[in-house]
Amino acid sequence: MALFKGIFKKKKQTTSQLPKPSSQVMDDLKHLSTNGQDGDALQNIENIFGEDHDFVKREMIALEHIPATVLYLNSITDKDAISKEVMKPLTESKACQQGNEPLKDYVLKKVLFHADVKTETELTKVVEGLIRGNTVLILNGLNDVFLINTYKTDKRSISQPDTEQVIRGSREGFIENLQSNTALIRARIPIPDLRVKSLKIGTMTQTNVVICYIDGVANQALVADVEERLNNINVDRILDAGYIEQFIQDNPRSPFPQVKSTERPDVTVGNLLEGRVCILVDGSPFVLIVPATFAQFYQTSEDYNERFIMVSAVRIVRVVALLFSLIMPSLYVAILSYHPELIPTAFAVAITSGRAGVPFPAVVEVFLMEAAMEILREATVRMPKQVGGALSIVGVLVIGQAAVEAGFVSPITVVVIALTTIGSFATPAYNMAIGFRMMRFPLLIMTGLLGFYGLVLGLLLVNNHVLSLKSFGVPYFSPMAPLNFEGLKDTVIRAPLNWLLDRPEELHPVNKRRIRPNDLGPTNPLADEHVNSEGGNKKK
Structure with a gap:
């Protein structure tokens, strides 16, 4: 019996006790900057990417007389944007007038017209930006390095998900692109209360993960718990939302899922409006929804589109x-x-x-x-x-x-x-x-x-x-155990929509009310007792 207890006993480890795998290259660059005291930034970058077939180095003369170097990975960048918004302005712009303004400010304000451009002095952030599709611009004599976001990669079109097809409802489904998935959610919740927090998980993959919730609806204790569990994930790779799910669920040994996943934006938005938190992972078409209850897995988005x-x-x-x-x-x-x-x-x-x-x-x-x-x-x-x-x-x-x-x-x-x-x-x-x-x-x-x-x-x-x-x-069995009569209106049966006045009580939402009392009943302006045969009002 002691043997079985030792096998199945859950070993608790704090984050500090866990091994921390990382990239050796990034560790070597951790204390280096782009200025001349730590060596040539261009040389350090070439030492890392010089043998990669998609690494491009383009030397040019910028602002009439300044030697410049443009670096990018052509497999994940938009070459047209680099040509039109980086190289063309640099070669056609006039030289900066000495004494008027610093060269960095002149390039940022009057030369580079790209919407997403910034400067960096830490070499690790420059390398990270390069591998995330940014174009690196190095101007001779300037310590700061320009990072221009020119990321572009092929992606499939938005279509109906194969795993959650409906007869009546939206035909849109999430894809593997994080920006597109975020846009699908924002289009359905066009309010400033929607919060979209970003973090990176995976010491090797550095996968972008986004936490979505509605401020003023979702309980802040729930949001803090989700952030804490995500920050405690210490692994070298996150390749899909399923990795995240296995790390954050309460009981990983259970055969029943405790995190709901969906490919549908309407399902995601519906859960956000109830006070839940959604997790989006770059490269995955599945969105994780927490907390999840047993009844959720037997409900579909079509359940709210029919009588x-x-x-x-x-x-x-x-x-x-x-x-x-x-x-x-x-x-x-x-x-x-x-x-x-x-x-x-x-x-x-x-x-x-x-x-x-x-x-x-x-x-x-x-x-x-x-x-x-x-x-x-x-x-x-x-x-x-x-x-x-x-x-x-x-x-x-x-x-x-x-x-x-x-x-x-x-x-x-x-x-x-x-x-x-x-x-x-x-x-x-x-x-x-x-x-x-x-x-x-x-x-x-x-x-x-x-x-x-x-x-x-x-x-x-x-x-x-x-x-x-x-x-x-x-x-897990809320609202049936513990029993909540208000929550039973949307479990095994679904009451009329105008009966579902409150958000789920088990989520402890900040704003509990879902339907205002003055919106509960329809009016009948064309009933016989209100209009006469000529279309005018009857006088009783």
Whole structure:
């Protein structure tokens, strides 16, 4: 027992105890500046990038008589902008009149017309700017180095995300470009209260990460907690939002996600307006939303675009499909192996005749079919689109029929597994669906050993685990546990929009009110009691 405690015990380390990987080149340049006392800045930069095939060094005469050098990486820069907004003004501008103003101010104010230009004296910041798409301008005799933002790279167009398609709703989805994703959010929240804070994570990748929240709505304690968890991440690389998610979630050992991810700007904006905090990662089309509750993973943006009766019915169907996909295989095994008296006689005869000749007990049969279905599902996802659909059809029809005819499985087992798989597809969030799919296997094993007692015990353990989870201090099962009647209006069912007066209480938003009282009811200016047949007002 002590061995298992040692394996699963969570080791807490402070940030100062963690190793700090970094770039050796940047460490060597940390104490160097661009002035002549620390050596030639141009020579130091050439020593670093001189052998790179995309490194460009262009020497020229600027302002009629000053030798200048322009440095950039052509793979991530806009060559047209360099030509029109850097080189052309430098070669066509007149020389600075001595005594009128310093050369640096003259170049900044009267020569370089680029909107994003600054000067640096630290060599590390110059090198960092160069590798982020900036053009470096070095003027002979001037200690300051000019950094002109000319970053440009190819990016895909904004389109509907494949993982969150809707029938009625926006067709825009996030892409891998951080600036484009930020613009999609700002376009939907055109108010100055939207805060967009930037930081860099990853000692090697130096990935740009943005924290978004609405000042005056989001609780500042939540914002501070998110910033602290992000600043405590000490790793050499951040390649996708999934890296961030695994570092900031409360319980990384849980199979259930505690951070919601989305590719849709409308979903992101809706959560921001509720008081949540969103995290954008450069290079990833997924936005992280915290805190996350269980109910969020079974809601879609389309739920708020349709009438509440239809949406409520659909949400109930999703919950029923969840329960069906989780317990159906185990329930089938429990009844068939331990409690056959619960089956009606006619149905029992049909099941018995269908299982005639099957060499495996029910639990082994169901376990093998579940494993085969997971293998087939994974193969379908990883195969190219041209053959992926054909593989799924062949796997379901041909392999299933062949297994039944060969006597490996019974027809009723194939039906149960097929219905279970279809039920798992009703979960909108892919990461939540994976968690419940994996839960089926331990439930199946416990049911095979103990029957109904094993199934009930397994469900109690799953329920206890879910109730113990928290996301940034918010109970995972909010608002159902702890119970909040106001929050129940937007969980399993969705009340009319004019009933959703307040923002979620579990988020402790600064501005709790979402709908003003004088906006609750529509008026009827064209009702019969207000207008007459000629279109004028009736006088009673």
